[in-house]
Amino acid sequence: MGNNKNLFGDFETVKTTPIVKWIGGKRRLAKHILPKFPEHLCYVEVFAGGAALYFLRDQQAEVEVINDINGELVNLYRVVKNHIEEFLRQFKYALSSRQIFEWLKMTPSETLTDIQRAARFFYLQQHAFGGKVGNQTFGTAATRPAINLMRIEEHLSEAHLRLAGTYIEHLDWAKCISKYDRPHTLFYCDPPYWDTEGYGVDFGLEQYHAIADTLKTIQGKAILSLNDHPRMLEIFKDFRLETVQINYTVGGSGKKSVKRNELIIYNW
Template sequence: MTQPLIQPSALNREPVSPILKWAGGKTRLMPELLARLPESWDAYYEPFVGGGALFFRMGPDQARISDLNYELVNVYTVTRDRVNALIAALKGLEYNRDTYYGMRALDPETLDPVARAARMIYLNRTCFNGLYRVNRRGQFNVPMGRYRDPVICQTDRLLKASVRLQQTDILHAGYADAVADATEGDFVYFDPPYQPLTSTANFTSYTAGAFDEDDQAVLAKTFTELGERGVRCMLSNSDTPLIRDLYSEHHIDRVMAPRAISRKATGRAAVAEVIVRNYEP
């Protein structure tokens, strides 16, 4: 992945909104992230893409986004390659209890890519708080939300996202494989499952696996190794002693981030996070 350096003027492009609601999404933290981007970069990598707020805001000319959540990867791939078919599938879905639990009960592996992406977007738009959660068997298990009239098919947003995804490499892969070919001058943004602030605040069930302290340590090692290769890296995570210790050799900024998804509205107050960089502020 090589190209001329992307200049900051690329950020003057029309912002594109994420097409999925996502726990830990970075829309509300966007000013802090944009203020800390490197001055220039070659290829852009986002290996824990989630809702992709930073990717969609930046609109890099050449990028690779990836995730271990196959449903998520499929949504982005279909949005890039078959957006009109996706829009048609979404327009045929209604918001009611029978449709919701019928869609939730479907085995996504039995569906074609377009139907699978439409199922994912439908559940995301209509489930409780837009939360994505699976059980140990990998089955989506979030109950139906209570909305007056949710917009299931955001046609304009999907079309704009499709345009932005056209030059993007989309992978179903772990972060290590996704950034393996990053070279000097490239830029990687890591937004991994956060280190829980408490024993009950674990929101890492976006795939059937988990992301524990050992995984955080391996990620920190990858972050350092990429820097040694001349790759610029930025990472978001919780402001915890473990995270500060793992990234103590790098630049750490403390920021306050609103919580968009919580079971109770009172649990959505701003909390402290860190933004870590391996390049000079």
């Protein structure tokens, strides 16, 4: 898919799918962004979230990094990477249930082991309406069955193998970029979209200005995706910009959809 060659040869084919629902996930945008990847040795997803591009790309970079400020998400990726069998045992008799969803929301994560924390977080994200991290509500749909948690082994086993050689970081975005910035690095940045809710973190306008300043000075190449908003167009006006129209399903109905413009920004 696209120009995804390793500087030292061909990549291994390792395509899988994201393991967790996430607000603003990039599954629909992947086919537009992945072919634009330039040659690189190190690949870094700075705001990993559901890490859609990482999981969906056909070929693997020599060095790969997924980073996020959300500690629960980072713990999930680390547990799937290092403790997959015990993690899967947490769902041996699990059912999709609104009541269980509410109980888990009330359970303090600090009372749990890392594996239990990962299972709790995974359950909540799989069932949360719209993949929201904050202000979660139990999601249902009249067009698809409930999630069968007893059939997740195959999918998560693939993710376990995919994550095996990946660095999983829990850093502020600026520290992540600084740590891995090299001429052969490709950064994919998917920060919270401006003027939207549900990410569970505050991300003020000053952060976007800081990202723009950073991407002007780094050694590596970077691709940034954002909502097509006048303020974002102004902040990133000095970069090469591309607008892509994507159809999004409203409320998971499978019928009603809206068209939304996505902004893709390149620093080269």
